Amino acid sequence: MEKIHFDQLEETLYHETLPNGLDVYILPKQGFSKTFVTFTTKYGSIDRSFVPLGEEEAITVPDGIAHFLEHKMFEKEDGDVFQKFSEYGASANAFTSFTRTAYLFSATNHIEQSTNTLLDFVQQPYFTEQTVNKEKGIIGQEIQMYDDQPDWRVYFGSIENLYEQHPVKIDIAGTVESIDGITAEHLYTCYNTFYHPSNMLLFAIGNVDPEQMMETIRTNQANKTFAEPQPIERIVVDEPKEAAVSNRVLHMDVQKPKAYVSFKAREVSLQGIAMMKHELAIELALDLMYGRSSDFYEEVYQKGWIDESYSYDFSLEEGFGFAMVGSDTAHPVELQEGVKRVMNDAAKELPFTQEDLDRVKRRKIGFTLRALNSLEFIANQFTRYKFNDMNLFDIVPVIEQLTIADVERAMTSITGESQQSTFTIEPLQKEAKA
Amino acid sequence: MFNRTEVAEGVSIFTRKTEQFKTVNFSIKLKRPLNTVEAANRTVLTNVLQHSNQAFPTAAALRMHLDDLYGTVLYLDTTKTGNDQVVLLNVETVNDHYLKQGNVLKQVLTLMNKVLFEPNLTEDGYFQPSIVEREKEMVIERIQSVFDEKSRYAQKRLQEIFRPNHPISTSVNGTVEAVQAITPQSLKQTYEKMLAEDLVDIFVIGDIDEEEMVAALKEAFPFKGRKRFEKAPIPTSKATAAYTKETFDTRQGKLHIGYSTPVTFEHEDFPKMQIFNGIFGGYPHAKLFMNVREKESLAYYCSSSYSAQYGVMYVMSGIEQENEEKAIRLIDEQLEAIREGDISDLEITQTKAMLKNQLKEALDSARGQIELFNQYRDLKEPFTVENMSAKWDAVSKEDVVRMAKQLNKEAVYFLCGEEAE
Secondary structure, eight states: OEEEEETTTTEEEEEEEOTTSOEEEEEEOTTOOOEEEEEEESOOTTOOEEOOTTOSSOEEOOTTHHHHHHHHHTEETTEEHHHHHHHTTOEEEEEEOSSOEEEEEEESSOHHHHHHHHHHHHHSOOOOHHHHHHHHHHHHHHHHHHHTOHHHHHHHHHHHHHOSSOGGGSOTTOOHHHHHTOOHHHHHHHHHHHOOGGGEEEEEEESOOHHHHHHHHHHHHHTSOOOOOOOOOBOOOOOOSSOSOSEEEEEESOSSOEEEEEEEOSOOOOOHHHHHHHHHHHHHHHHHHHSTTSHHHHHHHHHTOOOTTOEEEEEEETTEEEEEEEEEOSOHHHHHHHHHHHHHHHHHSOOOOHHHHHHHHHHHHHHHHHHTTOHHHHHHHHHHHHHTTOOGGGHHHHHHHOOHHHHHHHHTTTOOGGGEEEEEEEEOOGGGGO | OOEEEEEETTEEEEEEEOSSOSEEEEEEEEEEEOOHHHHHHHHHHHHHHHHOBSSSOSHHHHHHHHHHTTTOEEEEEEEEETTEEEEEEEEEEEOGGGSSSOOHHHHHHHHHHHHHHSBOBOTTSSBOHHHHHHHHHHHHHHHHHGGGSHHHHHHHHHHHHHSTTSGGGOOTTOOHHHHHTOOHHHHHHHHHHHHHHSEEEEEEEESOOHHHHHHHHHHHOOOOOOOOOOOOOOOOOOOSOSEEEEEESOSSEEEEEEEEOSOOTTSTTHHHHHHHHIIIIISTTSHHIIIIIIITOOEEEEEEEEETTTTEEEEEEEEOGGGHHHHHHHHHHHHHHHHTTOOOHHHHHHHHHHHHHHHHHHTTSHHHHHHHHHHHTTSSSOOOHHHHHHHHHTOOHHHHHHHHHTOEEEEEEEEEEOOOO
16 A cells, blocks of 8 residues: 655545556545545546447447436445445435546445445446336436526536537536437446446545555455456547637526626646646636636626626636636626636736736635645545546645746637637516516 | 633633644624614625725725635625524634745734724715625625526525515515615614624634634624623414415426424424434435435435424425426325334434434534534533434434424425426
């Protein structure tokens, strides 16, 4: 077992790669009574075209299948896995993102039993046509719930605008129509291809003895047999650098419009420390351009173009990336033009100094240290970073080293005007109803 | 858990030293009885105080200062508890220990003092009219935005019908009309009254020296003594309609049900009602989840929640419009099953384990420690995990049946999508 110490943060991380390829990380935290364990596969909604394990031809599976599979993992021949976790007082959950599917639990007791339950339920698939069909009603309601949420629609609508080919444009849960086509056989194909231990990572954090926890996992895994690991062949699509659609409007039953501007990233191929540097540099640039202490924020606040829903953020994974800025607003067009103007001006001449950068760097360091109080944050983010060959605990030193030149270089990924798009949700035309 | 120092009548400091967190957390709570006009004024006041102050007269200046203090989080908010309303000043800052340079904590205390005691006033002593107007708009927009999130809106409508003219349906943001009526003068009165009359509790938790911290807090918050007031009893109120259906342009129907129970937070049966709630709809092993979702595939979510301070329970679910009757029937059947004693030992064991786990987990966060301690401090016995666990362990199946029989379904609200043309 490898032991990695982070001096400034006073954390010690334990790591071992098991013979079947599973990566296990354990981080004991003093003073916590809870333990939080995540078991994550590098498989998400964007993995829709691939060569199934042991075959040669690529296939494309129905949209929403990674999320559907996540739901179905919880049902076994002898009942629902939630019941088992509840017996130990453990809260279990799972989520599917563009690039990951994570299964997790938190508990203050019986950690060994729950860890075994977690490993066993994720490694013993049980799908029948009957259980698959039953789930369609439940997920159908989940999809409709999201369809009714304007904040979700404006976020996803913005991504859809940016991408022409890339599957990031497809809703993670799919559609009521697409999930209708899912069969038990599809689920087994996806499961066998993406749930091999060598494509997965287990992270345990909290009130945990590293030796004992590692031994529990080693024993559990040694009792199971897996096929020889094979590299997974995902089909990569050709995606233009420009935004696919420059503007769209959707009408919903809301009181006030919601207006977003999205920026498609050109640089989506970095991994490792270069990716971390790049990502942090763009986040700092956004803080400087659109943050609460920016000139832009002051201006739009004064003019009444934003309210408390105002937000901005940046997402980056291998193959896609985007920044977004938006708010509920009675002045959608003015706000969107303002957001674009700030970006376009920054592309011509950098509107901030090293001193400004140092200020937002301090802020970001503080945010990171605060986030490191949260077991959930550490487990989820560590996994996300690791899947991109980065280390979560490098964030603070990397921020400290960032220069204004780094920020200026990174920004060129999102500053092109052809990479911009706007999405607006407008209230319904009430008179049409009368 | 926390050590209490009463620094003046009605003003207390609660400190807790722990090395568990990398940050220091403060929570200043200013409490008085709830009413709509004051709620509106206090909410706008919190926005105005967090916008700027004498030392940092623009929002940008204040935000930049917070950035410099390693992204110290500082915000004001309003909440309600029972029949009271609370203004909060919450601050979280990094522990100097983890930084290359120190002295952040002292600057943060100075800033907290300025936020509360040196507001941004005009020469004639009122709040800046332009800031007041802008923040009134912000609060009005916050009130109106509930409409856009239909599950929140459905819950709001249920509460209005279920408990009219009652703290349950009184928003801590006030109403749009009450916010519109606010002036820089009314805000100044609210501010002065708050500082002079509200009950004050100051919480701090982190890797601190308690004695030094109490001294520093006394200096940063020079509150004078004030009269204590007793908790006002919760007023009685009745549902105006047993069933209400409203139509909007949405895909999913939202079913919300309100029940009353005589068992409130102070009642000796409170732990029993918590167990009942867990078995009914509080967890993924509960009857509502297992039957409405897993067995019948009617919903993605169907759960119950227990609001003990008011002695009420809610069930909420998102369903297909045409399944309304079936869902209501299934929910009624789950309650009826518990009343008839259809409860397995496993369900009871699971629920007790989940409640204990949840409580212990909540204590893993600094905010959780402050809030739980504050919530339970009025109970007779000292609040510990062991005390609560012992109470849950003593609950029997018969107790749960008795709790179920005391539940009274009073109001059903269905937010329905438009019929297909």
